[in-house]
Amino acid sequence: AQSVTQPDIHITVSEGASLELRCNYSYGATPYLFWYVQSPGQGLQLLLKYFSGDTLVQGIKGFEAEFKRSQSSFNLRKPSVHWSDAAEYFCARTRRGNEKLTFGTGTRLTIIP
Amino acid sequence: DTGVSQDPRHKITKRGQNVTFRCDPISEHNRLYWYRQTLGQGPEFLTYFQNEAQLEKSRLLSDRFSAERPKGSFSTLEIQRTEQGDSAMYLCASSLGRDDEQYFGPGTRLTVT
Numbered sequence: 001a002q003s004v005t006q007p008d009i010h011i012t013v014s015e016g017a018s019l020e021l022r023c024n025y026s027y028g029a030t031p032y033l034f035w036y037v038q039s040p041g042q043g044l045q046l047l048l049k050y051f052s053g054d055t056l057v058q059g060i061k062g063f064e065a066e067f068k069r070s071q072s073s074f075n076l077r078k079p080s081v082h083w084s085d086a087a088e089y090f091c092a093r094t095r096r097g098n099e100k101l102t103f104g105t106g107t108r109l110t111i112i113p
Numbered sequence: 114d115t116g117v118s119q120d121p122r123h124k125i126t127k128r129g130q131n132v133t134f135r136c137d138p139i140s141e142h143n144r145l146y147w148y149r150q151t152l153g154q155g156p157e158f159l160t161y162f163q164n165e166a167q168l169e170k171s172r173l174l175s176d177r178f179s180a181e182r183p184k185g186s187f188s189t190l191e192i193q194r195t196e197q198g199d200s201a202m203y204l205c206a207s208s209l210g211r212d213d214e215q216y217f218g219p220g221t222r223l224t225v226t
Contacts, residue, residue: 004155032212036217041219042219043116043117043204043217043218043219043220044156044204044206044217045217046214046215046216049214051212090155090156092155094212099144099161099208099211099212099215100146100158100161100169100171101146101148101156101158101215102158103155103156103157104155105153105154105155106153106154106155
């Protein structure tokens with residue numbers, strides 16, 4: 001079965017510092033990969049997605065992610081975080097022709113001054 | 114605003130009561146999804162529709178749960194004889210078609226006392 005692992009439950013980063021959130025997916029043909037952000041009281045918002053092609057994907061709010069098939073990873077990065085980035089981040093996957101999303105357990109991001 | 118809307122946003126009910134939630138997708142979207150999110154977890158897929166047809170149901174969707182999308186527009190999710198374990202956030206999402214981005218609503222938080 002498809003699965004997604006986010007090994008970090010909680011990460012704390014200083015404002016202005018760089019960020020990397022880890023995501024690993026289980027083996028599967030042609031995974032479609034996503035990063036969503038969830039702020040308190042808000043719905044899930046898509047940051048970026050990878051279907052195929054260029055393995056470095058640019059998203060909204062200055063985020064990017066890199067698909068590495070050899071490592072089964074799709075880590076999310078941002079060069080300089082802002083206090084407004086504090087939220088819960090979810091990695092998710094589907095596969096072609098089966099669009100139900102399988103989510104990881106999430107990583108809570110705290111930003112300190 | 115033309116995003117996905119859900120009603121109510123919060124519901125408190127006593128164990129054994131029935132509850133019904135409504136989801137209004139983005140108007141031109143023919144796919145509609147229901148997910149459930151418990152505290153500290155990522156969303157889990159429950160079911161999805163293409164137009165009025167319910168195409169897949171998760172094993173999480175016990176006999177007490179039923180979902181409908183009678184005219185291919187809004188959808189309802191009913192839980193009969195609620196249990197404390199049903200306490201969760203119920204999320205609705207919609208998409209234009211297969212493999213398209215899913216847009217999430219703000220969710221309905223259910224508390225069963």
